[in-house]
Amino acid sequence: METAERNRSMWKLGTYLLLLVVAIVYPLVASNSYYVHVIVMSFIFAIAVYGFNLIVGYLGQLSLAQAGFFGIGAYMSGLFTMKLHMSFWLSLPLTAFLTMLISLPIGFISFRTKGNYFAIFTMCVGIIINLVIEKWDSVTGGNTGLIGIPQPNNLGPISFDSVISQYYLVLAFLVITIFVMTRLVNSLVGRTFMSIRNSSDLAATLGINVMANKILAFAIASFFTAIAGVLYAHYIRFIGPDASGLNMTFDFLLSLLIGGQASIAGPLVGSLLSTGLTEGLQSLQEYRMVVFGILLILIVKFFPMGIVGGLQLLRFKLMKRFAKTDVAGIAQMKPSKGESHAAENKSIN
Amino acid sequence: MNLFFQQLVNGLTLGSIYCLVALGLTLIYGIMEVPNFAHGHLYMVGAYVTFFMMTLYGINYWLAAVISAIVLAVLGVLIERLVFNPLRNGPETNKFVAALGAMLFLEATARLLWGSDYRSIPGIYDKVIQIGGIRVTEQRIIVIVAAVVLMFALNLFLKHTIIGSALMAMAQNRDGASLVGINVNMVSILTFVIASILAAFAATLAGPIFLVYPSMGTMIVTKAFVIIVIGGMGSIPGAVLGGYILGLAESMGATYISTDYKDIVAFVLLVVILSVKPSGMFAKETK
Numbered sequence: 001m002e003t004a005e006r007n008r009s010m011w012k013l014g015t016y017l018l019l020l021v022v023a024i025v026y027p028l029v030a031s032n033s034y035y036v037h038v039i040v041m042s043f044i045f046a047i048a049v050y051g052f053n054l055i056v057g058y059l060g061q062l063s064l065a066q067a068g069f070f071g072i073g074a075y076m077s078g079l080f081t082m083k084l085h086m087s088f089w090l091s092l093p094l095t096a097f098l099t100m101l102i103s104l105p106i107g108f109i110s111f112r113t114k115g116n117y118f119a120i121f122t123m124c125v126g127i128i129i130n131l132v133i134e135k136w137d138s139v140t141g142g143n144t145g146l147i148g149i150p151q152p153n154n155l156g157p158i159s160f161d162s163v164i165s166q167y168y169l170v171l172a173f174l175v176i177t178i179f180v181m182t183r184l185v186n187s188l189v190g191r192t193f194m195s196i197r198n199s200s201d202l203a204a205t206l207g208i209n210v211m212a213n214k215i216l217a218f219a220i221a222s223f224f225t226a227i228a229g230v231l232y233a234h235y236i237r238f239i240g241p242d243a244s245g246l247n248m249t250f251d252f253l254l255s256l257l258i259g260g261q262a263s264i265a266g267p268l269v270g271s272l273l274s275t276g277l278t279e280g281l282q283s284l285q286e287y288r289m290v291v292f293g294i295l296l297i298l299i300v301k302f303f304p305m306g307i308v309g310g311l312q313l314l315r316f317k318l319m320k321r322f323a324k325t326d327v328a329g330i331a332q333m334k335p336s337k338g339e340s341h342a343a344e345n346k347s348i349n
Numbered sequence: 350m351n352l353f354f355q356q357l358v359n360g361l362t363l364g365s366i367y368c369l370v371a372l373g374l375t376l377i378y379g380i381m382e383v384p385n386f387a388h389g390h391l392y393m394v395g396a397y398v399t400f401f402m403m404t405l406y407g408i409n410y411w412l413a414a415v416i417s418a419i420v421l422a423v424l425g426v427l428i429e430r431l432v433f434n435p436l437r438n439g440p441e442t443n444k445f446v447a448a449l450g451a452m453l454f455l456e457a458t459a460r461l462l463w464g465s466d467y468r469s470i471p472g473i474y475d476k477v478i479q480i481g482g483i484r485v486t487e488q489r490i491i492v493i494v495a496a497v498v499l500m501f502a503l504n505l506f507l508k509h510t511i512i513g514s515a516l517m518a519m520a521q522n523r524d525g526a527s528l529v530g531i532n533v534n535m536v537s538i539l540t541f542v543i544a545s546i547l548a549a550f551a552a553t554l555a556g557p558i559f560l561v562y563p564s565m566g567t568m569i570v571t572k573a574f575v576i577i578v579i580g581g582m583g584s585i586p587g588a589v590l591g592g593y594i595l596g597l598a599e600s601m602g603a604t605y606i607s608t609d610y611k612d613i614v615a616f617v618l619l620v621v622i623l624s625v626k627p628s629g630m631f632a633k634e635t636k
Contacts, residue, residue, distance in 0.1 A: 062442050109620070112627040115441050116384050116582070120574050121623050124616040127571060131616075135609045246567070250449060257446065287461045293454025300443040300450075301435055 023171055027164045036163050042275035043170045044231050045255060047177045049267035051224035052252045057261035058185055059217045060197030064249050065106065065122040068129030069222040071244020073099050073229025075133060078146040078239060088152040092230050099226035100219045107218035111211060126249055134241035145240035149233050166235055173231060174268075177224055182264050184220070193217050194262075254292055257299050260306030269307055351482040356600045362489045362558065364596020365496030369551035370569055371576040371588040372503065373544030379520040379583025380540045382441075383433050386448035389570025390455035391428075391545055395421045395552035396561040397463060400470050410473050410553075418549040425545030426538050434537065452566070459563040470556030492554045499550055500589060503543070507585075516540060520583060568612065575619040 027036045048070055055063045073095050080091040106125055113121045133140045140146070152160040152169060160166055184190050192213050195203040204210050233239050242248070251274065259270020278288055303310050370392055377385045395417045402413035432451050436444050474487035507513035518526040519536045527533055559565075576595055580587020595615055603611040 056442075060442070062445055109624045113623055114627075116445065117578065117623065117628065119442075119445055120384070120578055121620065123571065124575065124619050128613060128616045128620065131610070131613045135613075250453060253446065253449070286465070287457050289453040289457035290461060293450045293452070293457060296450030296453070297432055297447045300439070300446050304443065 020175065024168075027167050033163045036167050038276055038279045039272075040163065040167050040170050040235060041279065042271045043167075043174045044228050044235065045251070045275050046268045046271035047170075047174055047231070048225045048228035049252050049255045049259070049271050050177050050181050051221035051228070052256055053261060053263075053267045054181070054184075054193070054217050054221045054224075056253070056256060057263070057266070058190060058193045058197060059214060061111075061214065062119040063110070063122045063218065063221075064119055064246070064253075065110070065126040065129070066221070066225050066252055067244050067246065067248035068126040069099055069103060069225040070229040070232070070248060071129060071133055071239075071241070072102060073226030074233035074239045074243050075140055075146065075229075076226075077230040078149045078233045079139070081150050081234070082146065082148070088150070088234060089155065092227065095230050096223050096226045099229075100223045103219050103222035104215060107215040108211075111214045111218070123246065123249075126244075126246060130241060130244045130246065133244050140241070143241065145238060145243075146233075147238045149237045149239070151237070152234050170231055170235070173227060177227075178264065178268070185264070189213075189216070254296060256306075257296060258306055260308030260310070262305070263308040263312070266306055266308040273307075352604065354481070355483045356604045357597070358483060358485050358489060358493075360597035360600035361593065362492050362596070363600055364593035365492050366551050366555045367569075367572060367576055367596050368589050368592030369496055369499060369547045369554075371573040371580070371592045372500070372585065373547040374570070374573045375577040375580070375583055375585060375588040376516075376520075376540055377544050378577065379585075380516060381433065381437075381537055383444050384441075384448055384574070385428075385433070385544075386445070386570060387428060387432075387451035387455055388544065388548060389566030389568075389573065390452050390459075391421055391425060391566075392548040392552045392569055393459060393561075393563065393566035394424060394455065395545075395549035396470065396556050396565070397459065398549070399553040399556055400468055400561055403471055414550060414553040417553055418546045421545035421549040422542045425541035425548075429537055429541040434534075452570070456563050456566065463563065465563055468561045470553070470561060472557035474557070486558075488557050492558070495550070495554055499547065503547070504585075506543075512539065572615045575615045578619055579622055 026039065030036050030039075048066065051069075052063075052066050055061050055066075076098060077088075077091045077095040080086040080095065081088060086094075110118060110121050110125065134142060136142070152166075154160070158165065160169055185193075192203070192208055195206070195208060196210055196213060200210050229243070232243065255270035255274040256267055257270070258273055259268065260266030274292070299306065305313070370388065374385060374388050377383055377388070398417040398420045399410075399413045402408045402416050403410065408416070428451055432447050433444060436447055472486075472488055474491055476487050477484050478487060478490070507517055515526070515531045516536055516539065518529070518531060519533070523533075526536075572595060576591035577584075577588050579594070580589075580591035595618070598618065599611055599614050602614045
């Protein structure tokens with residue numbers, strides 16, 4: 001039993017390492033820097049979607065203010081580096097931290113509401129942030145936005161003036177994000193979030209401080225969303241109010257649901273797919289929702305756990321079939337840690 | 350003082366449109382517990398139908414309104430059957446996401462079919478009337494009066510017909526209503542029909558005053574949500590009251606505070622109210 005568990009985690013580690021190698025080699029073999037650009041965009045998106053996943057997937061609260069934090073992160077770091085000539089490497093952590101601070105009172109007020117009220121409330125918060133950014137001409141540049149945001153400063157001998165170097169920068173942050181998220185959702189804190197998702201009343205009865213934990217998840221999510229915003233601002237080098245708009249939140253939601261909520265691979269898979277498709281169909285960008293809108297409806301009806309959840313279910317079914325001959329096998333597989341467990345909980349829910 | 354009365358009329362016009370849209374939304378929420386995000390986009394489609402009926406086929410304004418109402422009723426029923434009915438027993442979040450999906454689909458489709466240009470329904474009641482010191486176009490008076498007539502008719506229907514009572518029964522208690530033999534499917538379809546008709550008329554009435562474009566639905570549906578949250582989700586008098594309050598608050602805010610921040614008024618209002626009372630101002634007792 002011990003060895004089966006260990007085998008499994010070795011396999012997992014091997015898969016992760018293989019994926020990492022693929023990610024590192026990719027820009028060297030990609031025939032065109034545009035293809036690298038597309039992946040950079042999906043990675044930046046993925047970081048934001050990981051934050052979103054924590055609230056929607058693991059905590060089970062549909063917060064529609066996320067693009068607001070993405071926008072705050074992007075604009076704040078843009079202003080820090082442009083107006084105050086701050087170094088990127090100081091601006092990034094400072095922005096992420098300040099955005100997290102801003103999210104605390106917002107979380108405190110929003111989580112007093114529940115269910116649909118929460119979704120509507122956070123949506124209004126998102127719209128307010130968006131409108132303030134759009135109308136506050138003297139600071140944010142209004143509709144024109146910020147133009148000429150500097151690239152990340154050199155880090156010793158490493159400069160970030162090519163797409164490929166930016167790719168590795170973003171990849172590094174993505175890897176850190178995934179690592180932190182994996183540790184987080186498998187920790188007691190992560191379990192606490194899931195217990196709140198499954199039943200906040202039951203969680204409260206067990207002595208969990210529901211409010212404090214919800215705000216914690218909200219703050220962590222804003223932290224990562226802000227980092228994504230900062231990376232976006234310094235990669236694209238200009239930002240407009242749309243970066244904080246409601247449509248951005250819908251894009252996060254779409255990526256998350258396509259990939260699979262409450263899973264570690266989901267946000268990455270979803271972001272790669274949705275950004276890849278969007279960039280690929282650039283001339284059709286305005287119309288892509290004709291397909292994606294329907295996709296959203298189909299996903300919530302037929303694949304509430306997205307692609308990753310669907311694959312897990314498939315693997316689980318296959319395993320069950322093979323395990324008929326090996327009863328001990330399934331006994332070990334079923335209560336294994338991590339995502340499959342989350343998937344089970346969610347489907348019961 | 351004239352400016353004040355002028356803005357009062359403008360606020361009432363805006364409020365009338367808000368009321369009609371919010372009424373549909375609150376009916377759907379109250380009866381089916383669906384946060385129908387696509388409602389604003391039905392309104393948008395309604396405006397386009399009227400626009401094309403009038404400009405392409407030269408159909409009379411009021412006949413165009415009726416055609417628009419019929420088209421929207423069909424579309425509303427389709428959305429109910431294909432999107433919300435299959436999710437009836439699912440978790441709240443799923444209905445919310447599906448509604449967002451329907452909304453994004455409608456907007457993109459409108460953009461694909463009709464382009465992103467701003468259009469305006471040709472006004473046939475452009476004559477300016479002078480009352481005291483205020484100048485009002487006939488269209489604005491028509492909006493205000495028509496909205497009152499529609500709301501009055503809705504009230505008659507809900508209070509004094511058997512089908513209307515069935516709807517109200519469903520809103521009060523779903524299980525109870527099913528127990529006494531009210532057909533849930535029938536009621537759901539009917540609710541969407543009524544809400545769509547209201548949206549079509551709202552769009553046709555507003556068309557000559559405001560502009561018609563594919564994303565016009567997003568702002569109005571978010572504001573309508575603000576209204577019904579303020580008025581208590583599912584409450585009909587709440588939606589009417591909330592609609593007029595928001596219309597007046599916006600037109601007064603635009604005049605006396607700042608035009609730039611006109612759109613923000615609604616959302617700040619909601620955030621303040623929900624911060625103080627997390628379940629809305631006049632919320633029904635829930636769970």
